[in-house]
Amino acid sequence: MIDPGLALATRGLRKSYGSRLALDGLDLSVPTGVVYGFLGPNGAGKTTTMRVLTGLIHPDGGAIELLGRPFTRRDRHRLFDVGALVESPAFYPYLSGRDNLRALAASGAPTPTSRVDEVLEVVGLRERAGDAVSRYSLGMKQRLGIAGALLNDPTLLLLDEPSNGLDPAGIVAIRETFRHLASLGKTVFVSSHLLAEVQQMADVVGIIAAGRMVREGSMQELLASEGIVRVRVEPDEVTAAAATLARLTAPDRVTPSVMEPGWISVQIAPDRTAEVNRSLAEAGIYASGLSSGNDLEELFLTLTGDAASTDPDGTFAGIDPSLGRLPSSEVLS
């Protein structure tokens, strides 16, 4: 027994695909009755985690507890209390949305037929429920996928990128639905790339990189403790600047960016921004850009570092979230 207050927990979860390590001792602690944001760069192991938690693949090692009880490959009935949307939603294209949900309701947890129309109402698809799924837009399929996850009135929801394809109104509606479910004591575990969305929705955040949990805690605590100041100096001054900034905090809290040459992230309280600037100036290094904040994106980039742009094989695995970001209003130049 890990902790009776947890809806979901993993300890030392490991999974490899051939020689590639996808999960490297993942420890996850998801409290009951919260919206949990599960963040990580491409290739970090988020989808592998989702697959393991839903019994689609089997871990090489480690332990899982679902709703307070161990979950192994012989415990598929534990999933009767879980609703899941793993990767893209999957349906029979020639059947209507309603018939797809009816077919889904016939598998797994016993589900009353009346529940189908209830969940269609929740996701706003009731009017189009009679149309074939092949005629649905990406966003409608995503809504139907969420409806499928809600079908058995689950105690724990596992959702992989649930906002994919949704329009802004849909994103807001889904966010409110998840918040409402959490207020009812249900647990919503959401894997997402949309950092701003998670920041608005989640009570607790876990950040995974290279198959390991790098930071986990309540959103408020993390943001309060993890202020970030970013400075831009000339690329040939990065080493000297990093050494100077390390004296203000600690060497492991100073991270030069690989993707943005010249930028350095410092984990330090935002109210020490002026001190950062002054110490650089005293060392004869003049910052051409400076920003401070404690938003989730800064925290994510700092914690995941280069893993945000490269997978464990060292090949490009996705867009670094920092690319294309405009300087904040606090940038000095």
Added chain:
Amino acid sequence: MRLFVSALRKLAPRMATLLTFGLLAGMLVLIDVAVVATRGVSNAGPDRPANVLALITFPGAYNQILSFILGLGGLFAVIYGAAIAGSEWTWGTLKTSVARGESRSRYLLTTFAAIAVVLAVGVLFALVVGVVAAAIGATIAGVGLAGIGDRAALEALPEHFVRGWVAITETAALGFAVATLARSQLAGIGVGIALYFGETFAGLFLPDVVKYLPFHLATAAVGGSTGFAPVPSVTGPVMSTDTALVLVATWLLASLVVAAGFGERAEITG
């Protein structure tokens, strides 16, 4: 039971179902039309008109129609079984059910049970269409319908039907297993067709071996080759239809065990 009913409901409106049995029935009608249209042609030899008219001459027409359905039905069934099993992986619908806590093997075997029922209904449908078309053809061709109520032929029909149904269910199971192993609709269909024609081709060189393979056994179980069966019976020692039926059932069960066993252990990704 709810899973089985749901599987049937999923199969009924499916294009693969409508196409498979529509094509089978449609081809029977077309053949009867061709027979009626060419009934006066005698330039292909003195015996040809009589042989051709046998297709619409009762009571022999019953066996002719059933043999056609079961012969071509073997190929259609392997494709149908592969299409249904493969789409569960390709569309990700197996994944969704497994994530709801459904047993993988129960899901796969229930899906196949529904396929077997659909095959029975589909073959019956094609048989009825074939008999009606042959009766209409016989009337137009002036062959007469005297034998249509032949008691011996009608009494033998259910047994032939059941044997034939088991035989094509076996080939469907083969396609189902191949597509499950391949986790792909297209790969399953492709390999199923290749096995069908590969077995036919191999029968020319290795008749003693090939007679134990699924498509030849299916043919043997319904009483050997007829003029319509695409898989010709092999030469060599004759196998009784009952022995063939037992071996057909063995292939059927083995295919399902392989499919369920693989499904139970497979890592479901994508």
